Amino acid sequence: YLYMPTTMPHASIGEAQDVLAKLDLALASVPEVEQVVGKLGRAETPLDPAPISMVETVVNYKPEYKVDADGHRLRFAYDAEEGVFLRDERGELIPDPEGMPFRQWREHIRSPDDIWDELVRAARLPGTTSAPRLQPIAARIVMLQSGMRAPMGVKVKGPDLETLERVCLDIERFLKEVPSVAPEAVIADRIVGKPYLEVEIDREAIARYGLRITQVQDVIEVAIGGKPQTTTVEGRERYPVRVRYARELRDSVEAIRRILVPTPSGQQIPLEELARIRYVRGPQVIKSEDTFLTGYVLFDRKKGHAEVDVVEEANAYLQEKIRSGELRIPAGVSFTFAGSYENQIRSEKKLRVVLPLALFIIFLILYLQFRSVWTTLFVFSGILVAWAGGFLMIWFYGQPWFLDATVFGENLRDLFGVHPINLSVAIWVGFIALFGIASDDGVVVATYLDQSFAASRPGTPGAIRAATLVAGKRRIRPCLMTVATTVLALVPVLTSTGRGADIMVPMAIPSFGGMCVVLITLFVVPVLYCGLEELRLAARGLFVGSPPPEPEA
Known part of the structure; x- marks a missing residue:
């Protein structure tokens, strides 16, 4: 994890x-x-405009179980009667190929999300903010992408810094009231406050002593900042040599007030007699976008909520407060939501075109194969069945009882990473991949039915049903092989936990659920084909139930 809290802008470097x-x-006190x-x-x-108040802490947590260099779980000697792992005289675990894996997380820690919650609780310090959940x-x-150090945020643009800070703090206060927003992660920029x-x-x-502005400024520059002489x-390296007062003569306000300024008459006048020296509040960082001064209000979502839904809910809540008069936006000030959710919105707009286009291309290819709209629709019904199976599997992943069992000491929910899944771009890409393979069984069955009916030309309902039954039985094994190979190939993807698993697993879930249900097409396609x-036969006026009459001579 990358934990990025902030201190108050007036905090010194030492603080x-x-x-x-x-x-x-x-953070290191957390056992995991x-x-x-x-x-x-x-x-x-200049590419890293991070102020002193921004802390960046990289936190590496232990794997759930002790593993070797290749990531395989190590097994250690375990006393089943006592329920403890055996250790040697040095207190180390004893390796045993027949033993049990050693879990390094505490009992109530079930996922990395739980570790993040522990980090947030442990890192609560006075004078610091919390931080949104991020990885490096x-x-x-x-x-x-957005210039912000959070997945979601509000960009406030205005004419001056004081107004920006006031509006940012008001928005921060109201965002903490949104049900789907994590209140501890809502942080508004403290724009003005740096001393x-x-x-x-x-x-x-200075006129009384015959001094000019530039003379006094030169003394201040040389005494405090220094001047290259x-x-x-050093070899190929060059370093400027800067001359200025010793540190003890410039490290406090009192010392700066005693800086001596020479006059044309030879007098040495303390700076405090020639200038007013005081602390003033100013900006820590000045950000601008589109020629406007900008301030950020960062926030994050709670578990179980999609980013797009959170942003829409937060925007609706702020608009409601504006209409009620509780949130006042001065003239010249505007705010917009920004963050990584914008990628999903752009992808959804593309999917609105790609998804219907993919379905149309599949339908067109099936029609070119069968040259019949009705047969194409029958085969296409397998896509609808698979669509339902994909959503059913997504629903299963959100249920606490799904795969809540242990096989060979391995919890299936942990093995398959079962947790609530939100509709995302990866899910829809998985559906598009599912549509391409879900029609395979229908194509296999419909092709054999076409060939069988073209060869036998049954003339009675009984013959039609018999031919349909024979064709269905003949195509069961090829269809089962098609489904089995696809499902088995998806199992390693569903159980993956390495890099890229957060993308590949949501893509595989619809395909896995759809292919488990698509076997229904073994019954749907033959029944529809037989009915057609x-x-x-009835439309041609043929006699139903007995052979047709002989034509007259």
Whole structure:
């Protein structure tokens, strides 16, 4: 995980370092955590505009079971009667190929989400905010896409920083009331609040001593910031040599007030007699987009809610507060939602075109095969059956009793990663893949029925039904082989836990459920085909139940 809380903008570097050390200790105290590394600030590059108040802590947690270098679970000696693992004289576990895997997580920790909840509870420190749930690579992608360090957020644009901060804090307060939003993850930018030491030169005072503005500014620059005097060459490297006051002569407001400014007459005048030195509140970071000053309100969703649904609910809640007058948006201020959910919205718009187009292409290919609209529709019914099976499997994954059993000491819910699944782009891609293979059984059965009826030409309902029954029996094994190979191929995908599993598993769930149910087409297609042939027989005026009359000579 990447835990990214923030401190208050007025916190000094020393205070921020103290917060960082305490956060590392608090996060490392969670038993499931293996390693914690935190950092403050940014690298020496303008591409990373991270302020001192932003903490980035990488948290690596232990695998659920002890594993070897290849990721295989290790087994250790286990006393079944006592219910404990055996250890040697040094307290180490004893390897045993016939033993049991050693679980490193506590009993109530069932998933990485539970570990995140423990991290959030352990990292509650005064003066720091919480953080949305992120992973290092996902966080970088989100930050590149939206500029925010959270999966979802509100971008507030306005004419001045004070107004932006006030509106951001109001939106933060109302977002915490949205049922699907995690209140601890709602964080508004504290835009104004960084203390700045301002030196305001008194023109009348310096005029009495015959000084110019530039002379006083040069003294302040050299004393506090320093001024390059020369450059040292170290091999191929060059470093500027900067001259300024010693640290103890410039590390406090009192010391800065005692900085001496030489006058043309040779006097040394303290700076406090020539300028007003005071602290003022100012911005920590100034962000802008589309020529407007911008502030962010970050938030995250609760478990079991889809990102798009959360954003829509939050937007509707804010609009309701605006209409009721509880949330006031001043003139010139606007807000928009942003985040990774925008990718899903764009993908859904494409799927609205791709999904019907895929179904039409499948129908067209089937029609070119059978040259009959009715037969094509019968085969196409297998797609509808598979569609229902895919949604049924998604529903099963959201039920607490589904696969709640243990086989050979392995819980099936953990093995298959059973948890509620939201409709996402990966799910719909899985449905599109399912549509392509769901019609296979129907094609196999319908093709044999066409060949069988073309060869025998049954003339009575009994003959039609007999021919249909024979064709159905002949095609059972090929259809079972088609379904079995697909289902067996999907099992390793459903049980995968490595990289990319969060995408591949949702894609496989509709295909697995659809292929488990699509065997119904073994009965649906022959019955529909038989019914159509009987209707055709009746439409031709043939006698039903006895042979047709002989034609007159």
